[in-house]
Amino acid sequence: MSFAVTHTGGCHCGAIRFKFQASPRFTAWCCNCSICAIKRNDHVIVPEQKFQLLQGQAQLSLYTKY
Template identity: 55%
Template sequence: MEFVKHTGGCHCGAVRFEVLSSPDLHVFHCSCSICTKKQNHHFIVPKSYFTLLEGLDDLTTYTFNTHVAQHTFCKICGVQSFYTPRSNPDGYVSPHCLDPGTVRSVTVENFCGEKWEESMQAHKTIRGMSQ
């Protein structure tokens, strides 16, 4: 698989990261309660492919329900430039805050987060995306 180094960050610039991924993103549109309210889309990469460059002290984390997902966001501007999803606690997601220029294409797949357990059971590849 072809990899590129994507860079990105929050709105105010306090949080910056880089992530190795394909230039062709497989993005999930989730219908769980928080993704619906935030209109969040995400893609999954292994934790080892993600590097936080700046802003560790400017981050805070929100959790709910099972407290497995770590919704990390900038405490200055409020933007969630990455987070650790419940589906892949060994991975990171971050498509909406990538800097322009390295994404070639985006394929969006719907994920029924309202029926999270059933959807995870039925999905054949999502868990392996952070490996």
């Protein structure tokens, strides 16, 4: 039986905080770009309706490699 729990997270400086609903165990991917490799960032993809940004909307921006 699979059920959802609330997971929380945010950025290193604390400006961004979020929560999302997912199973207690989920798959996270380790990014190998130079920034993520240095910061040891992991990535989880969740449906938009299961994600809630709690703070930091004004600090968000679009990151592109090029």
